[in-house]
Amino acid sequence: MSAAAPTTADSTTSERVQHGAGAHTDGGWGLVPVQTRSERFTSTDPNAFPDVTGREVDWKLSPVTRLRPLIDGTLDGSPYAYLARETGGAVVDWVDPSDPRVGTAGTPEDKASANAWSSVEKVLAVTLTGDEPSTVTIGRSGLDSEPRSGHTLIHATANTTSLVVLRNTGSAQLVENVEIVVDEGAHLTVVTLQEWDDDAIHLASHFATIGRDAQLKHFVVSLGGSVVRVNPSAHLAGQGSDTELYGVYFADAGQHLEQQVYVNHDAPNSRSRVNYKGALQGEGARTVWIGDVLIGRSAPGTDSYEQNRNLVLSEGTRADSIPNLEIETGDIQGAGHASATGRFDDEHLFYLQSRGISEDEARRLVVLGFLSEVVQKIGEPGLQDRLIAALEVELTSAPTTGGVR
Structure with a gap:
């Protein structure tokens, strides 16, 4: 496969072209997207981006107007x-x-990430060493309403096991x-x-590199906030490396x-699994999931699969789901992807109601079972129980009746 080369802004001209696009090969009259994800333009300098x-x-699927202060505004670092x-x-x-x-x-692939990178004064480093499993919990609250940047580094040293x-x-x-x-x-779970809170806006780019015979399990759990965009990238750089992104x-x-989500298979015998699940309820509820998997020439023996499932609970919602492979x-050993967005399964509801469970309770049980499958992959019982309780709160915070069937 051939792909257009990434373009950059030319400081000698007033024209600023779109990164991630190149001139059309037939006459050069238009722009076409860069097809290979690894060839996207990257830079830590926000001024290098148009x-x-x-x-x-x-x-194109993000509410850019609401994100403008974080994309190109001044940030408290x-x-x-x-x-x-x-x-x-x-x-x-x-x-x-x-x-x-x-x-x-x-390295940042977008202007907001580069803006954050160049603005921080300090990096919060989490270093994991030792023979015994270790656990770290970092809580952030009260960051106030002024635009700010952050940078966190998590380093799992060789042969460690950590959460x-x-x-x-x-x-x-933020x-x-x-x-x-x-x-x-090393074996690391993040x-x-x-x-x-309901008014929060959060943009995050997660970059991971996984070494030889190492494993990363990565979980994104998004329940609160006005706009939350978390983009994880996993580079399977070492032979036998493994990642599970949930x-x-x-x-x-x-x-x-x-x-x-981006998974880059760049080493032999690497493995990846991607599984994202979401639910939408209420007028204007919006979710976006894009999954890119690249199996490079240097990655024979790859085993990869990605999927996204969305459950629509009411009218007026929108779920975009775009898997790319x-x-x-x-x-390779195998590769595949899947995507589905749908409504309640009437058979599941009928089964529960036939056993004396009310319609509202049946709907609650179906949604909770659908989402908790991912939570239960974390492997830490206390955290899993707390997150399932948080999902229960989400389900009871607004009625599920009167929705789409």
Whole structure:
């Protein structure tokens, strides 16, 4: 497969072309998207990106007007207050952006991410070492309503086993980058919880690089906030590397929840699984899921599968679900993708109602069972129970009757 080369803004002319697009090969009269995800333009300099119009491939499904202060506005990059609980083998501390680990997991693909990268004064580093499993929970709340940037680095050293939970609550206007480095033989689980207040706006780019025989399990749980966009990218860089990317989200009236997922198979015998599930309820509830999987020429023996499922609970909602799969080698174990957006299964409801369960309770049980499948993959019982309880609250905060059948 051939693809147009990424273009950049030429400082010698007044014309600024769209990144992620190249001149059409037949006469050069138009722009066509870069087809290979790995060839998208990247930079830590926000000025290297053209102005965001909302027509770009990575912004066209986002409410750009509401995000403008975070995309190209001035950001407060000073260290913020956080609460950390860690067990032995884990250290949480601020480091300088010049730390040699910063930038090893990835580089911004969009202007907002680059704006955050260039604005931070300190990077919050989570370093995981030791022979015993370790757990870290970092809570952030009260970031206030002024636009601010953040940068978190999670480094799982070789042969460690760790769980890191990033919990976001309160009000905020935050754009941030999260780097995840998983060294050889390490097993790391990262859970990011978006339980923001109703007015919060949050843009996050997560970059992960997974080493030889290492595994990353990554969970995005988005329940609160006005606009929440969390884009995880996983680079399977070492032979035998493995990643499982999960997501669960519940969009209420007027809420925009978005995830753009990228898995780059770049080493032999690597494995990936992507499974995102969401529910929508209320006028104007909106979700976006885009899943890109690239199996490169250097990745024979790859085993990959991605899927997204959305459950529509009422009229007036919209779910965009776009899976993309690109394969550059024929020597793979398997690859596939799936996407579905639908309404309640009448057979499930009939089965429950035939056993004396009311219609409202039957609907609640179906939705909870649909979403909790992902939560139960985390593997930490206390956290799983709390998240299932949070999903229960979402389900009871607005009536499920009168919706789409």
